[in-house]
Amino acid sequence: MTDSVSDLTARIVQVQQQLEASRANPYATGASLQLGSGSSTRENLKPSESPDCCHPLEELRRRTFSNGTVHYVRQCLSCGRASNAIARRQLSEEQMQQAPDYDEQLAERYQAACLEERRRKLERRRAELEPWRSAEYRDYLQSPRWAVLRRRVIERAGGVCEGCRSRAAVNVHHLTYSHIFHEFLWELVAVCRECHERYHQLSGWAT
Ligand SMILES: [Zn+2]
Ligand SMILES: [Zn+2]
Numbered sequence: 001m002t003d004s005v006s007d008l009t010a011r012i013v014q015v016q017q018q019l020e021a022s023r024a025n026p027y028a029t030g031a032s033l034q035l036g037s038g039s040s041t042r043e044n045l046k047p048s049e050s051p052d053c054c055h056p057l058e059e060l061r062r063r064t065f066s067n068g069t070v071h072y073v074r075q076c077l078s079c080g081r082a083s084n085a086i087a088r089r090q091l092s093e094e095q096m097q098q099a100p101d102y103d104e105q106l107a108e109r110y111q112a113a114c115l116e117e118r119r120r121k122l123e124r125r126r127a128e129l130e131p132w133r134s135a136e137y138r139d140y141l142q143s144p145r146w147a148v149l150r151r152r153v154i155e156r157a158g159g160v161c162e163g164c165r166s167r168a169a170v171n172v173h174h175l176t177y178s179h180i181f182h183e184f185l186w187e188l189v190a191v192c193r194e195c196h197e198r199y200h201q202l203s204g205w206a207t
């Protein structure tokens, strides 16, 4: 899967739309958000693309190309962008001698950092929209509070699945995630594994 900044931006918009939709009707879609790997993004980005940089600090640098050509350019020390070549007659000997080498990797590092930041934002957004997929929720399922809720729900059902009333209840299922982490017991039901899996397959949510 390949990504680019515009893909990610499109996805942010998509996430926002899904968030709006989920506020209107939290249980209608069960859609999951695809974040992608975010790993193969660099090739698609040109160093000149620096959407988030206002180039606050630039420095004169000596840029040597593979064919041996030397240009003097101003490089943004934040995003790595290079200006057009500066005519030598505009520069003093001293300036040219003291100019450090152009950092060929800076733009790539900057783009990678931007993408990483976007990925983190998307993940935070997804955790808001789909809290049951979050690490916090996985921890919660191991917590003493959840153990108590779980036991009470299964006890309430007499240990029998509330989906089929034939098999033993071994899982506790959320009828809603409205109060995730602060559930009321009526929002939870005791289910057997078969019913639980069937429910999540039908509704499209991963078990
Ligand atoms: Zn810049
Ligand atoms: Zn069942």
Ligand SMILES: [Zn+2]
Residues within 6 Å of the ligand: 172, 173, 174, 196, 200
């Ligand atoms: Zn469930």
